[in-house]
Amino acid sequence: MDKQVKLLEDKEELIKLALDISLGKIQEAIRERNQCTIALAGGNTPRPLYESIGTQNLDWDKIHVFWGDERYVAPDHPDSNQRMARQAWLDQVPIPAKNIHPMGTGAGDPKADALSHDAHLQEFFQVSTGEFPSLDLILLGMGGDGHTASLFPHTDALKVSDRLIAVGNKDGQPRLTFTVPFINQARCVVFLVAGADKQAALDQVFAETGDDMNYPSRLIQPQGELQWLLTGVNLPKNWV
Numbered sequence: 001m002d003k004q005v006k007l008l009e010d011k012e013e014l015i016k017l018a019l020d021i022s023l024g025k026i027q028e029a030i031r032e033r034n035q036c037t038i039a040l041a042g043g044n045t046p047r048p049l050y051e052s053i054g055t056q057n058l059d060w061d062k063i064h065v066f067w068g069d070e071r072y073v074a075p076d077h078p079d080s081n082q083r084m085a086r087q088a089w090l091d092q093v094p095i096p097a098k099n100i101h102p103m104g105t106g107a108g109d110p111k112a113d114a115l116s117h118d119a120h121l122q123e124f125f126q127v128s129t130g131e132f133p134s135l136d137l138i139l140l141g142m143g144g145d146g147h148t149a150s151l152f153p154h155t156d157a158l159k160v161s162d163r164l165i166a167v168g169n170k171d172g173q174p175r176l177t178f179t180v181p182f183i184n185q186a187r188c189v190v191f192l193v194a195g196a197d198k199q200a201a202l203d204q205v206f207a208e209t210g211d212d213m214n215y216p217s218r219l220i221q222p223q224g225e226l227q228w229l230l231t232g233v234n235l236p237k238n239w240v
C-alpha cells in the first residue's frame with residue numbers, strides 16, 4: 001500500500017487537489033481499462049468536489065458511479081447521499097442512467113436492500129460471493145468518531161468479511177455501507193477530512209497501535225493507493 005498524507009491550506013485547496021486526483025484516476029482508468037468505477041462519499045465535505053467534477057467534459061459513458069454508503073432514506077430525502085451527488089454533479093452531465101448505481105433503500109428492510117445491492121455489484125463486476133472487485137477510486141470522509149462510510153465504531157458491519165455490502169448502524173439508524181474488505185480492494189482510496197473536530201480521531205487512526213473497532217478508519221488499508229487530504233487540522237502525531 002502506497003500511503004500519502006497531504007495537509008492543505010484550506011477547504012478550497014483540498015477540493016482542488018481532490019479534483020486533480022479524481023480526474024487523473026478517471027482518465028487513467030479509461031485509458032487502461034476503457035472504463036472507470038468510482039464510489040462516492042456522503043456527508044458535506046465532498047459536495048464542492050462533486051460540483052467541480054460536474055463542470056468537466058469527460059467520457060461519461062465510460063464512467064460508472066457508486067456510493068460507498070447510504071442513509072436508509074428515500075432518494076429524495078434531504079439526508080440522501082444519492083440526492084446530494086445527483087444535485088451537485090450527476091444531474092449536470094450527460095452520464096447514462098445505467099452508469100449510476102445507487103444503493104436502493106426501497107425494500108423497507110435494510111438487510112434486503114443490502115443483499116440486492118450486493119447482488120447488483122456481483123453481476124456488474126462478474127464476481128462470486130467472497131470475491132472483492134477493485135474499484136478504481138473510492139472517496140471517503142471521516143467522522144469525528146473515526147467512522148468512515150457507514151462503518152461506525154463497535155458495530156457489526158465492521159466484522160463483515162464475506163460480502164460487498166453490509167447494514168451499518170448509526171445510533172440505531174440503519175445505513176448501507178461498503179464493507180472493509182471491499183474498500184480495501186480498491187486501486188485508490190482518498191480520504192477528504194476537514195475540520196478541527198476530526199483531530200482527535202485522526203491522531204488515533206494514525207497511531208501505531210490502537211483500537212480498530214473504536215476508530216474504524218484504521219481498518220482502511222487498501223491494496224492500492226491510500227491518500228489522506230487534510231485541512232483545518234495538524235498532521236497526525238504519528239505521521240512524519
Ligand code: 6PG
Nearest residue numbers: 042043044045141142143148149
Ligand atoms: C455519510 C458519509 C460519512 C461522512 C463522514 C464525514 O454518509 O455521512 O459517508 O462517512 O463521510 O461522516 O462527513 P463530513 O464530510 O460531513 O464531515
